[in-house]
Amino acid sequence: MADLRLEPIQSGSRGTLVSDVVREAIYSGRFQPGEAIREMQLARELRVSQTTVREALLQLEHAGLVVREANHGTRVTSLSEEEIRDRVAIRLMLETSAAADAARRITPAQLAELESHMNQIAAAVRRNEYYEAAQADLAFHRTIWGACGNQMLVRMLDQLTAPLFAFVSMRQSTDVADLRRRVRSHEPIFAALRSGRAAAARKALREHLTSSYEQFLRGTHERNSSSD
Amino acid sequence: MADLRLEPIQSGSRGTLVSDVVREAIYSGRFQPGEAIREMQLARELRVSQTTVREALLQLEHAGLVVREANHGTRVTSLSEEEIRDRVAIRLMLETSAAADAARRITPAQLAELESHMNQIAAAVRRNEYYEAAQADLAFHRTIWGACGNQMLVRMLDQLTAPLFAFVSMRQSTDVADLRRRVRSHEPIFAALRSGRAAAARKALREHLTSSYEQFLRGTHERNSSSD
DNA sequence: CGAGAACCGTTTATCGATAATCGTTGACAG
DNA sequence: CTGTCAACGATTATCGATAAACGGTTCTCG
Numbered sequence: 001m002a003d004l005r006l007e008p009i010q011s012g013s014r015g016t017l018v019s020d021v022v023r024e025a026i027y028s029g030r031f032q033p034g035e036a037i038r039e040m041q042l043a044r045e046l047r048v049s050q051t052t053v054r055e056a057l058l059q060l061e062h063a064g065l066v067v068r069e070a071n072h073g074t075r076v077t078s079l080s081e082e083e084i085r086d087r088v089a090i091r092l093m094l095e096t097s098a099a100a101d102a103a104r105r106i107t108p109a110q111l112a113e114l115e116s117h118m119n120q121i122a123a124a125v126r127r128n129e130y131y132e133a134a135q136a137d138l139a140f141h142r143t144i145w146g147a148c149g150n151q152m153l154v155r156m157l158d159q160l161t162a163p164l165f166a167f168v169s170m171r172q173s174t175d176v177a178d179l180r181r182r183v184r185s186h187e188p189i190f191a192a193l194r195s196g197r198a199a200a201a202r203k204a205l206r207e208h209l210t211s212s213y214e215q216f217l218r219g220t221h222e223r224n225s226s227s228d
Numbered sequence: 229m230a231d232l233r234l235e236p237i238q239s240g241s242r243g244t245l246v247s248d249v250v251r252e253a254i255y256s257g258r259f260q261p262g263e264a265i266r267e268m269q270l271a272r273e274l275r276v277s278q279t280t281v282r283e284a285l286l287q288l289e290h291a292g293l294v295v296r297e298a299n300h301g302t303r304v305t306s307l308s309e310e311e312i313r314d315r316v317a318i319r320l321m322l323e324t325s326a327a328a329d330a331a332r333r334i335t336p337a338q339l340a341e342l343e344s345h346m347n348q349i350a351a352a353v354r355r356n357e358y359y360e361a362a363q364a365d366l367a368f369h370r371t372i373w374g375a376c377g378n379q380m381l382v383r384m385l386d387q388l389t390a391p392l393f394a395f396v397s398m399r400q401s402t403d404v405a406d407l408r409r410r411v412r413s414h415e416p417i418f419a420a421l422r423s424g425r426a427a428a429a430r431k432a433l434r435e436h437l438t439s440s441y442e443q444f445l446r447g448t449h450e451r452n453s454s455s456d
Numbered sequence: 457c458g459a460g461a462a463c464c465g466t467t468t469a470t471c472g473a474t475a476a477t478c479g480t481t482g483a484c485a486g
Numbered sequence: 487c488t489g490t491c492a493a494c495g496a497t498t499a500t501c502g503a504t505a506a507a508c509g510g511t512t513c514t515c516g
Binding site for chain 4: 013014050051052055
Binding site for chain 4: 266267268278279282298299300301302
């Protein structure tokens with residue numbers, strides 16, 4: 001049997017293809033929060049039927065990236081500050097738990113993956129590529145989730161954070177010092193996981209998430225007070 | 229304006245209607261775990277199109293009640309013992325947190341609702357109606373979730389526990405003594421919420437969930453050892 | 457002039473039919 | 487007898503078209 005390291009050029013059903021395209025458009029900011037998405041218009045642009053677009057939008061609704069109102073339409077999710085706070089609070093509980101579990105069962109291959117993502121983040125930051133940095137950041141966290149051994153927990157964290165990344169992380173164009181600090185704050189997490197210290201991993205992750213959220217709050221506060 | 233305490237006799241789209249019917253069939257056990265669900269067959273039986281059935285099945289997949297495999301089919305979710313353990317672990321984290329928040333902000337109306345659900349549970353148990361008891365039990369917990377003020381937390385708990393209720397709570401035909409004990413174990417939760425003691429609510433809920441899970445484990449263990 | 461009902465255009469929701477997919481069966485060659 | 491592969495049947499995936507729902511607008515009547 002030949003090794004299957006290569007994936008098919010386009011995998012999955014058309015519906016999944018469409019949802020991938022739209023997701024990417026949302027992540028990249030080509031679709032703005034609150035913007036309406038027309039089924040027929042999208043279907044014409046992508047040369048698929050309305051049915052297929054609908055299925056894709058249902059998947060994205062599931063992921064929390066769009067909101068659908070019955071008989072009215074679909075729009076890109078727009079998170080209020082309270083919704084962000086609520087999501088972060090849940091994420092804090094779930095992800096610190098995942099990290100503690102991961103510390104006990106993470107494999108060398110997964111540790112190597114973590115290191116690779118850290119390098120990607122650092123490289124992207126050096127090149128001022130915020131979007132790529134955020135993507136690699138998400139991949140870093142996802143690797144930790146995957147190492148916790150609780151599949152349901154992974155699904156929930158995915159649902160929880162997809163909109164956070166799309167509408168918070170991907171957008172923040174913070175100053176360089178902040179980014180540097182954020183990059184470094186992955187290191188204690190990695191060190192704790194590598195040495196199997198569950199409590200330390202939990203603590204490192206809590207600090208990482210808390211400081212990221214506080215920085216986000218500072219960002220929005222600045223923006224509000226300067227625009228008023 | 230007339231008061232709107234009465235709901236329309238059938239609310240929502242046809243797709244939602246179908247998903248309600250199928251959900252009910254799963255809860256009631258008319259669809260067994262692992263059983264295949266054919267789109268066309270269901271469409272014929274319910275006099276709707278296959279498209280509508282598909283949309284309903286997507287919703288149910290989202291709720292975790294069915295599993296869909298691409299190009300292959302849909303079957304009713306069948307949880308392994310490990311998946312149940314994993315879900316319960318997450319539920320423990322999220323619901324104890326929700327209870328603590330609820331203790332601080334629950335309204336008199338919600339407290340009355342809780343009491344009503346407790347009465348329903350007790351009445352159903354007296355009549356040996358396990359299914360209705362489980363339904364009221366779920367309603368009791370849902371009311372607590374709703375009182376926590378974190379909408380996302382409610383959604384996650386719903387997703388998490390829907391299959392647990394469908395495949396665990398609704399089925400257990402335990403002995404009367406166990407049921408009595410389970411009924412009573414809601415009382416400390418209610419008392420803690422009413423008096424606004426967050427820590428006590430957390431503790432009461434943890435004990436309730438833990439003992440329910442342990443009882444479930446005893447049940448499956450007995451069944452396994454007796455059938456071997 | 458103003459309130460409310462009927463209309464109209466846009467968008468979603470549903471339908472019936474066709475296309476693509478996958479497991480299976482059975483024929484056939486080695 | 488056994489492994490391979492092509493054709494079949496059952497089921498999902500997708501399509502194009504029609505129906506239903508909603509919001510805004512205009513028209514009517516007091």
